[in-house]
Amino acid sequence: TQLLEQSPQFLSIQEGENLTVYCNSSSVFSSLQWYRQEPGEGPVLLVTVVTGGEVKKLKRLTFQFGDARKDSSLHITAAQPGDTGLYLCAGVEAYGQNFVFGPGTRLSVLP
Amino acid sequence: DVKVTQSSRYLVKRTGEKVFLECVQDMDHENMFWYRQDPGLGLRLIYFSYDVKMKEKGDIPEGYSVSREKKERFSLILESASTNQTSMYLCASKQDRAPNEKLFFGSGTQLSVL
Numbered sequence: 001t002q003l004l005e006q007s008p009q010f011l012s013i014q015e016g017e018n019l020t021v022y023c024n025s026s027s028v029f030s031s032l033q034w035y036r037q038e039p040g041e042g043p044v045l046l047v048t049v050v051t052g053g054e055v056k057k058l059k060r061l062t063f064q065f066g067d068a069r070k071d072s073s074l075h076i077t078a079a080q081p082g083d084t085g086l087y088l089c090a091g092v093e094a095y096g097q098n099f100v101f102g103p104g105t106r107l108s109v110l111p
Numbered sequence: 112d113v114k115v116t117q118s119s120r121y122l123v124k125r126t127g128e129k130v131f132l133e134c135v136q137d138m139d140h141e142n143m144f145w146y147r148q149d150p151g152l153g154l155r156l157i158y159f160s161y162d163v164k165m166k167e168k169g170d171i172p173e174g175y176s177v178s179r180e181k182k183e184r185f186s187l188i189l190e191s192a193s194t195n196q197t198s199m200y201l202c203a204s205k206q207d208r209a210p211n212e213k214l215f216f217g218s219g220t221q222l223s224v225l
Contacts (some may be wrong), residue, residue, distance in 0.1 A: 009151070032210050041114070042201055043154075050211060083115025088153065092211070101146075101154040101212065 003027075004091055004102035012108040014080070016078050021105040023089035024071045030092055032065055032072045037086040048092075079109045113138045117202050117217035124224050130189040132220050134202030142183035142205040144168075144214065145177065147198040154201065160185055161208065192224045 006026045013019055031050040031108070035043035042058075045058050049065035049072060057062045061105040076083055084107060091100040117131035135142065142161050146154040146169075156169030158177040174196060178186040182193050185204075189196055199221050203214040 004153070006124075033213065035214075039219050042203070043214075044216070045213040048211050048213065090214075091153075098156070099154075103151050103153040 004089055004100055006087075006089060006102040006105050008088075008105060009103065010106050010108075012110065013079055015111050017109075018075070018077050019079060019107070020073055020075045021087055021107070022071070022073050023102050024102075025091055026070065027100075028057055028069050029100075030069075032069070033061055033090045033092060034072070034074055035090065036086045037088060037104075043086075043088055043109075048101055078106075081109045081111050083107060084109050092108065113215060114206055115202055115215050115217040117200075117220050119220050120218065122220055122222045124192050124222065126193060126224060128189075128192050128224075130192050130222065131223075132187040132189075132202075132222070134185045134187070134217055135183050136185075136202075136204040136215070137183065138204060138206070138215065138217070139182065139201055140204035140205070140206050144203040144205070145175075145185065145187045146201045146203065147171070148201055148219070149198050150151065157187065160203070192222075194224050196222065197224045198222060210219075 033048045034046045037043040045062045052067045052069045054065045062079045086104045088104045089102045115136045128205040145157045146158040160166045176188045201219045202217040
C-alpha cells in the first residue's frame with residue numbers, strides 16, 4: 001500500500017508569515033494534487049502537478065513536485081486568516097482511479 | 112455550479128442499526144467514491160464505482176456495501192453499524208478515468224455510532 005506523509009501535522013502562525021508544508025512518499029505517482037478543506041466542508045482542489053520538478057503558482061501559494069515525483073511542497077507567502085484549513089496532498093496512481101491521501105496539515109493563521 | 116450532495120450532515124445511530132448514506136452528483140460523472148476521514152489518518156477509500164451497477168472495493172471495504180442503481184446516485188450502506196465506524200464520510204465524483212482529473216467532494220456526513 002502506498003503511503004503519503006505530511007509535515008508538519010499542525011501549524012499555527014501569525015498573519016503575514018511565510019510557511020512551507022511537505023508531502024513525502026517512497027512511491028512514485030503519476031501526478032500529485034493538493035486540496036484544502038475548510039471546517040464543515042469537503043476538500044477542494046487547489047492544484048495538480050504532473051511533471052517532475054514542476055512548479056505552479058496560485059496567487060500567494062507555490063507548489064512544487066519533486067524531480068522523482070515522490071514528494072511535493074506547498075509554500076504560502078504572507079499567510080492570511082483565509083488560508084486557515086486542512087491541506088491534503090493526494091498522490092494519483094497511474095491509472096487514475098486510486099488517490100492516496102496524506103493525513104493533512106492543519107494550518108491556523110491568526111490575525 | 113457543479114455539486115455533490117450528501118443527504119445528511121450529521122447522523123447518530125445505535126450499534127447494530129442498518130445505516131444508509133446517500134450521495135447525489137449533478138455533473139453526469141461516471142466515477143463516484145466513498146471515503147472515510149479520521150484525524151491523523153487522512154482519507155481512506157471504502158468503495159468506488161466507475162459505472163452504473165459497477166463497484167470496486169477500496170482499501171477498507173469491510174463492514175460496508177454500496178449501491179449504484181443510477182448514474183447520479185451512489186449509496187453507502189453499513190449493514191450493522193459498529194462504534195468503530197464513527198467517522199466523517201465523504202462522497203466524491205470524477206469525470207472520467209483520466210489520471211489528472213480532480214475529485215469533487217460533498218460536504219460530508221459526520222456519523223456517530225453509539
